[in-house]
Amino acid sequence: MQSRCVTGGMLPDFLDDEVVAAWTASGAPLVDLLRQAHTPGRLTGFRRGGRAAVLVTDPRHVHQVLGVGGERYVKRSHRARPLLGDGMLTATGEAWRSQRRLLQAMFTGRGIQRWEHHIAGAAARVVELWAGRARRGEPTDIAEDVQFFTVDTIWRSLTDRPLDRETYVDLAAVQDIVAALPADVGGAAALPPEVGAALAALDERTHRAIAEARSRHTAAGEGAGAHAGDDGEGAGDGGNGNGNGNGNGNGNGDGDGDGDGDGERGPSVLDRLLDAAGTDPAYTDRLIRDELVTLLVAGYESSARTLTWAFVLLDRHPEVMERAAGDARAVEAVLSETLRLYPTGWLLPRHAPADEMLDGLLIPAGTDLLVCPYLTHRDPAVWPDPETFSPDRFPARTPLPPGAYLPFGIGPRACLGTRFAMREMEVLLGELLARFTVETTEPAGEPVFGINLRPAGPLYARVRERA
Numbered sequence: 001m002q003s004r005c006v007t008g009g010m011l012p013d014f015l016d017d018e019v020v021a022a023w024t025a026s027g028a029p030l031v032d033l034l035r036q037a038h039t040p041g042r043l044t045g046f047r048r049g050g051r052a053a054v055l056v057t058d059p060r061h062v063h064q065v066l067g068v069g070g071e072r073y074v075k076r077s078h079r080a081r082p083l084l085g086d087g088m089l090t091a092t093g094e095a096w097r098s099q100r101r102l103l104q105a106m107f108t109g110r111g112i113q114r115w116e117h118h119i120a121g122a123a124a125r126v127v128e129l130w131a132g133r134a135r136r137g138e139p140t141d142i143a144e145d146v147q148f149f150t151v152d153t154i155w156r157s158l159t160d161r162p163l164d165r166e167t168y169v170d171l172a173a174v175q176d177i178v179a180a181l182p183a184d185v186g187g188a189a190a191l192p193p194e195v196g197a198a199l200a201a202l203d204e205r206t207h208r209a210i211a212e213a214r215s216r217h218t219a220a221g222e223g224a225g226a227h228a229g230d231d232g233e234g235a236g237d238g239g240n241g242n243g244n245g246n247g248n249g250n251g252n253g254d255g256d257g258d259g260d261g262d263g264e265r266g267p268s269v270l271d272r273l274l275d276a277a278g279t280d281p282a283y284t285d286r287l288i289r290d291e292l293v294t295l296l297v298a299g300y301e302s303s304a305r306t307l308t309w310a311f312v313l314l315d316r317h318p319e320v321m322e323r324a325a326g327d328a329r330a331v332e333a334v335l336s337e338t339l340r341l342y343p344t345g346w347l348l349p350r351h352a353p354a355d356e357m358l359d360g361l362l363i364p365a366g367t368d369l370l371v372c373p374y375l376t377h378r379d380p381a382v383w384p385d386p387e388t389f390s391p392d393r394f395p396a397r398t399p400l401p402p403g404a405y406l407p408f409g410i411g412p413r414a415c416l417g418t419r420f421a422m423r424e425m426e427v428l429l430g431e432l433l434a435r436f437t438v439e440t441t442e443p444a445g446e447p448v449f450g451i452n453l454r455p456a457g458p459l460y461a462r463v464r465e466r467a
């Protein structure tokens with residue numbers, strides 16, 4: 001490590017260029033380079049292709065970049081833009097703000113109550129599937145089952161339509177597209193041609209769903225504004241707590257102050273988008289498609305992988321699995337600890353468009369900042385014995401330092417679906433653990449640090465009804 005002056009500004013400890021060159025030559029994943037650069041408590045970094053990248057892992061720095069500086073450190077051309085277009089995850093500035101304002105209230109603790117019946121219906125399907133597997137003594141692929149569940153819940157919530165097998169196959173093929181996206185910063189200019197068919201099928205499904213919803217809208221004789229206000233939703237930025245119960249707020253307004261009405265069934269997300277299209281020309285069919293795909297991809301991938309990780313960890317800790325059976329608080333703690341060890345959003349890149357000061361250091365304009373929850377969640381100063389799976393850490397007895405725990409991000413760009421994700425995962429995991437014992441038949445695959453952090457391959461297990 002050495003200190004360097006880069007583009008006239010003082011940057012922190014940098015990896016020697018030779019180390020970076022050796023890593024590049026090895027073809028190793030980005031996480032290996034980050035592990036080499038990482039020094040707890042310090043800003044470190046490296047240069048690649050003439051660009052400076054600063055690794056941000058200390059909770060104080062994380063809080064500064066994503067929380068306090070959340071509007072100044074921006075998302076550069078997003079790695080997922082070729083798939084997600086201009087939806088909420090990739091949009092910036094006023095376009096992002098207005099999209100977020102439109103949907104925020106639907107995803108608060110109270111807002112998601114409208115989708116309880118979708119979550120319950122989707123969970124019942126998996127319970128029924130497992131009951132059949134248990135009766136016949138057949139193994140099941142947990143990774144596939146939880147993925148079906150999360151696609152089912154989000155698709156029903158987005159469109160108010162049940163998920164059939166054919167639609168599922170087309171929607172789930174998104175994972176091939178996601179796998180083709182670069183884990184690294186710098187963005188993908190275009191998707192590789194081999195995922196063209198998957199993208200076409202996805203677009204066909206989403207456009208069909210939009211057309212169907214629009215004709216329902218028109219048939220209802222209401223047109224634009226058909227649902228505006230029918231559930232009393234305000235447009236204000238409501239709560240978006242991070243669901244871990246540890247007081248590590250995300251700076252986005254915690255709690256349920258969403259101005260929502262009865263919190264019962266209301267319009268679907270697609271209805272809300274079509275209403276917006278009636279009054280705001282920005283909501284073209286293209287943008288509605290982008291928002292739908294964004295919510296679909298953001299909404300199923302991470303939840304499915306987190307549930308899979310939870311089963312991987314529980315399989316290694318049968319005593320925890322037993323304790324969690326029938327205990328909702330223990331289930332929540334298992335999920336929070338799973339998200340600590342395997343935050344699916346393991347890397348949250350940002351970019352400094354102008355010079356910034358961070359912890360007394362000048363971050364020159366043009367620098368990439370790599371916020372890495374995966375490493376932050378292993379800070380021994382906050383998490384003693386960090387590699388150990390220990391759900392007893394949750395809920396934290398004393399409030400965690402801001403920026404220390406961020407599986408859903410923090411600050412203005414924190415996850416819109418935190419509450420939804422926690423609720424759907426708690427329901428499914430709770431029901432499955434209460435009713436079945438689970439034993440994997442093959443070891444879990446290695447972690448893959450792509451755009452998401454996922455276990456490689458399927459996760460086969462035998463499930464048995466509890467006596």
Ligand code: HEM
Binds near residue numbers: 088090418
């Ligand atoms: C375990 C499940 C989930 C995890 C771990 C997760 C994680 C995250 C993280 C870390 C971010 C912030 C990205 C950044 O700062 O660069 C994010 C953003 C986002 N997530 Fe999630 N997410 C999950 C589930 C969901 C669900 C179910 C939905 C939709 C219903 C969703 C929708 C979004 C959206 C729209 C954003 C972008 C928000 C914005 O930029 O304003 N996520 N998510």
